[in-house]
Amino acid sequence: MTDRLTIPLPDDMHLHLRDGAMLKAVTPATAAHFGRAIIMPNLVPPVVTGAEAAEYRARILDALPDGNPFEPLMTLYLTETTDPDDVAAAAESGLIHALKLYPAGATTNSASGVRDFAKVQGVLERMAEIGLPLCVHGEVTDAEIDIFDREAVFIDRVLDPIRRRTPGLKVVMEHVTTSNGIDYIASVEQGLAGTITTHHLIINRNHILAGGIRPHYYCLPVAKREEHRKALLAAATSGDPRYFSGTDSAPHVDAAKESGCGCAGCFTAPNTLSCLAEVFEGAGALDKLEGFVSRFGADFYGLPVASETLTLEKGAPLEQPKSLETGDGPVTVFDPGFPLHWRVIRD
Ligand code: NCD
Ligand code: ZN
Secondary structure (H helix, E strand, O other), X not given: OOOEEEEEOXXXXXXXXXXXXXXXXXXXXXXXXXXXXXXXXXXXXXXXOXXXXXXXXXXXXXXXXXXXXXXXXXXXXXXXXXXXHHHHHHHHOOOEEEEEEOEOOOOOOOOOOEOOHHHHHHHHHHHHHHOXXXXXXXXXXXXXXXXXXXXXXXXXXXXXXXXXHOOOOOEEEOOOOOHHHHHHHHOOOOOEEEEEOOHHHOOOHHXXXXXXXOHHHOOOOOOOOHHHHHHHHHHHOOOOOOEEEOOOEOOOXXXXXOOOOOOOOEXXXXXXXXXHHHHHHHOOOHHXXXXXXXXXXXXXXXXXXXXXXEEEEEOOOOOOOOXXXXXXXXXXXXXXXOOOOEEEEEO
């Protein structure tokens, strides 16, 4: 039985670090286990220009423990007035690695997102030309579409049309939550990939709603039926390079989660790798974890695989941190609902 696994230092290809006191508190948790992360730009106000991304990057570096080599891979928030030249310059300088498309109103801090997709076509074409990926929050926002159907409808109404009218555009379908999303990615040979979160490999909608409402499992896209979780698990553990890890670790203080109108987001950064090792081991696919967390994302983004390594070691159940203190209040850490045995050792 394998009880040690050494892999290149992982990347988190979808991460929310926030700003201010929250940024200071949560950044070390990711930097302890990951070498790089694609940093989501949905601050208030959002990170829209190259100059704003450079400033945000400096604040992230400032929040790192001394000597930690973590590299934030910055993104810009796509708006209807995004300037293609600014995007190209920020990409050319190596500052940004993607643009993020939030349909207006889809999720936390998405009010500045895109309403009229025709208005961003020029930017998308420029991105296709220079090979800059578009990260997509794949949910429609129409009030008449059921929240459990929003991903599937988005693929038909928005994502597929964008890809057809923008040949060569590299797209990451972020936090895929349905078999429809997996099937769509599987149908495309090149230029489309999907990130899968840790929590969507573990919970289904019953975890949120059955036997009492559990706000710390509420995130967007919302977890779906068990059959969808199984499709995500099969994709993540398949060794297919089109699926890779993006935790979507999205901290909110407990007061904002445990509320009459609670925020969406699961904070998984501190125990993500231990959770993933447990999940992959349970699926008999521990040998596929390395591709999922350390290789396929880097390959898609055209980055070298890390030369530094990290070891996961199996032992007695770990003491699991329940919450993280921040200057803004406590943030509850994701509870997988089962014991974790895989300890992370930075080599
Ligand atoms: C994210 C957040 O809180 O910023 N929330 C979430 O539920 N995933 C936004 C997002 O990625 O949709
Ligand atoms: Zn997110």
